[in-house]
Amino acid sequence: ELKVEQNPLFLSMQEGKNYTIYCNYSTTSDRLYWYRQDPGKSLESLFVLLSNGAVKQEGRLMASLDTKARLSTLHITAAVHDLSATYFCAVDAQIQGAQKLVFGQGTRLTINP
Template sequence: ELKVEQNPLFLSMQEGKNYTIYCNYSTTSDRLYWYRQDPGKSLESLFVLLSNGAVKQEGRLMASLDTKARLSTLHITAAVHDLSATYFCAVDRSRQGGSEKLVFGKGTKLTVNP
């Protein structure tokens, strides 16, 4: 059974600081997703990582994927308050192209303090 583990589950950081969220998964998969969720809201797609060594950046967030280590990281640079949210990684279990049966981690609740 595929398991996805994120750590930390809770992260409180100061504005301007850097930090990394880790996502480990238990079985082979070549597709990993990062989502952001604000309280009471739906999931907003941040990154789709499709191959080993993939690195994507958007603003202060950068995600990477190491399929050999079954590890993805979400790095936050110079955090700002607007980044406060819960971040989920999800791994695609599907073996059929294009469809997703996503297995999610428990999420990392990020709070950025002034």
């Protein structure tokens, strides 16, 4: 069974600081996704990582994928309050030819002024 684990689950940080969220998964997959969820809202796609060594950047967020280590990271640079949200990673698992998308528990990020 595919398990996806995020670390940390809660993160409170000050504006201007850097931090990293980790996403580990338990089985072979070369596709990983990062999503953002604001309170009371649905999930919004941030990054799609499709191969080993993939790196994507958007503003102060950068995501990377190491399929050999089964690890993805979401790095936040010089955090600002607007980045406060819950961040989820998700991994594809092929089950009898069908794609099953499995999510981590989410990391609730709070950025304080």
